[in-house]
Amino acid sequence: MLPAAGLVLEIGSGTGQHVAHFARALPDFVFQPSEMDRERHASIAAWIAHEKLANVRPPLAFDVTQLPWPVRAADAIVCINVIHISPWEATAALMRGAGEILPPGGVLVTYGPYRRDGRHTAPSNEEFDASLKARDSSWGVRDLEAVAAVAKKEGLELEEVVAMPANNFTVVFRRGHSREDGNPARGGSGKREQGMQ
Amino acid sequence: MSGNASGFSGPMDLPLVLQAVVFAAEKHRGQVRKDADSTPYIQHPVGLASLLWEVGVHDADTLAAAILHDTIEDTPTTHDELESAFSRSVADLVAEVTDDKRQPKAMRKQRQVEHAAHLSAKACHIKLADKICNLRDAAGAAPVGWSLERRREYFEWARAVVQNLPEKPPKLMALFEDAYSAKP
Numbered sequence: 001m002l003p004a005a006g007l008v009l010e011i012g013s014g015t016g017q018h019v020a021h022f023a024r025a026l027p028d029f030v031f032q033p034s035e036m037d038r039e040r041h042a043s044i045a046a047w048i049a050h051e052k053l054a055n056v057r058p059p060l061a062f063d064v065t066q067l068p069w070p071v072r073a074a075d076a077i078v079c080i081n082v083i084h085i086s087p088w089e090a091t092a093a094l095m096r097g098a099g100e101i102l103p104p105g106g107v108l109v110t111y112g113p114y115r116r117d118g119r120h121t122a123p124s125n126e127e128f129d130a131s132l133k134a135r136d137s138s139w140g141v142r143d144l145e146a147v148a149a150v151a152k153k154e155g156l157e158l159e160e161v162v163a164m165p166a167n168n169f170t171v172v173f174r175r176g177h178s179r180e181d182g183n184p185a186r187g188g189s190g191k192r193e194q195g196m197q
Numbered sequence: 198m199s200g201n202a203s204g205f206s207g208p209m210d211l212p213l214v215l216q217a218v219v220f221a222a223e224k225h226r227g228q229v230r231k232d233a234d235s236t237p238y239i240q241h242p243v244g245l246a247s248l249l250w251e252v253g254v255h256d257a258d259t260l261a262a263a264i265l266h267d268t269i270e271d272t273p274t275t276h277d278e279l280e281s282a283f284s285r286s287v288a289d290l291v292a293e294v295t296d297d298k299r300q301p302k303a304m305r306k307q308r309q310v311e312h313a314a315h316l317s318a319k320a321c322h323i324k325l326a327d328k329i330c331n332l333r334d335a336a337g338a339a340p341v342g343w344s345l346e347r348r349r350e351y352f353e354w355a356r357a358v359v360q361n362l363p364e365k366p367p368k369l370m371a372l373f374e375d376a377y378s379a380k381p
Contacts, residue, residue, distance in 0.1 A: 006211070021218045021239060025246035025264060026211075051240075076211055080219065109212045111219050162216065162282050165223040165274075170216045170282075 007032060009074035009101070011094060012082035013059060016044030022078070023048075023056045032071060034060040065093040067100070074101050080111040083147060084129075087138035092150050095173075099154030102175040108156060110171045111164065114144040122167040144171065210257035213283065217261035218243060220282060224272040231340035241334075242266055245326040252368040259319045262290035266323055269295045293320040294327065306354055313361035321364035328355045329369070329376045336379035345381055352380040 006029045010019045013033035023031045033044050033056065044059045062070050064086075077098050083091050098108045113125045120126040120141065129141040148158040148171075156173040164170050221242055228238035245263040254260070261283060268274035269291055279288035293316055296305045316324060332355055334340075335348050343351075359365075359373055 008211070018219065018222065021222060021243045022215055024240075025214060025218055025243050025250065025260065027247060027250055029211075078215055107212050109215050111216075160212075164216075164220055164282060168223075170212075170219065172212045 006030070006075040007073070008076045008078060009071050010034060011064060011077060011079040012036075012086075013044050014040060014081070016040070016047035016059070018078075018080055019044070019056060020047035020051045020053060023053045024051050027055055029055065031056045032060065032074070033057070034062055034071075036061060036063055064090050064097055067093060067097055069097045069101060072101060073103070075103065075106055077102065077106075077108045078110075079108065082112070083110060083114075084112050084132060084141045085139055087136075088142070091142065091147060095147075095151045095154040095156055098151075098173070099156055099175060102156075104175055104177045106175045107159070108151075108173040108175075110147075110173070111168060113141045113168050114147070114171070115141055116144055118143065125167050144169070147171070148173075209255055213257045213287075214246070214260050214264070217246075217264040217283070217287075221264050221268060224268050224274055228271070230334070230338075231342075232334065232338035233341055234338065236338070238267075238271075241330060244330050245323065248326045248329060248372070249322060252366070252372070254322050256319065258284070258286050258290060259322055262287050262294075262319070263323045263326060265291050266294050266327065270298060290317070290319055290323065293317060294323050310354070310357045310361055313358045314363060316362060316364070318364045321362045322366065322369065324362060325359060325366070325369040325373060328359055329372050331355065332373070332376035332379070336376070336381065348381050352377060 008022065008029050009032045010022075011034055013019050013035045016033060016035075019031050019033045023029070035041060035044060038061050041059045041061065048056045060070060079094060082094070095108075102108065113121070113128065115121070115125075120129065125141055132139040132141065144161065151158060151173045155176050157176050158171065159174045160170075160172040162170040162172075222239045225238040225242075229235040230238055230241060242264045245266065246260045249260060249263055265274075265279060265283070265287065268279065269276065276288050276292050279291055296309055298305070300308060313324065332352060335343070335351050339348055356377060359370075
């Protein structure tokens, strides 16, 4: 039943609150936070200490665009609010790195706003996109289709798109198996798959 | 999401649980517990999942529903929203452990005791974990302003709910008795 010592890598841990909650909810998994901004490492460490978590490693400060990553294997990767707050090259590198270190069947779970079918999904996202670009012209809300295309090139299949609160989406990518379920026309895994046909 | 493939994702649907954490954190954002430290609310539902995991409940639907268990009751989340973001079974589980807030508080408490007898096995796990965590909090980090009498009544009510559950897994019951023994 219990997956043996699964390692979950978080890219862009920010303050560390999500990794703290994940680690508390799933005590048998080991979590590896990472955050390029070293000034945030104190906050991540504070969350780990506050929750008295023994299953979170100290944060790493690696840049996803520097391949290969210092973490050479992870059973799953989670990446929250990163893709729109980084240059496009970071997303390309995220997919490449994930494709390199995930095992067949391993998942990359991303969360954040996306454009769908060439459009923003809400007026608030459009404003948010403009504010991001004003802060850094290389940032911005990405087209989900473009992100999925980059992922596919790296062997990561879009598995699921789930609407979340505040006009965000959870998007799950799964690294393909060498063979086995080689049906390129994904049927989707059921009702939770929304759109992306 | 059909957990399959690698031994890792195996029967345990990891993305579902991670997604429940992110969803609940977003919904409970800004809410705090009633304790003196004003603990962020999300720590309570996450604590339920932690407790369930520790006693060997690794069913992803149960863990996700535990993490989401107060979203309908305490945030504007609807059953439909949970169904489309998660699944019918997760949404139904959350609904099972949700009080009808339109009722006056005293009636709601009585209803919860009665309703407990009709809970599914998975909902019993969640309800027990909820009561264990709440009793631990009421014994230690009690809600601000609660009199001794109110705390004692709370312990009694929690026990009445638990006694009515059709499913009483021994490990969870042992933890409940431990928590109950700290009754002030």
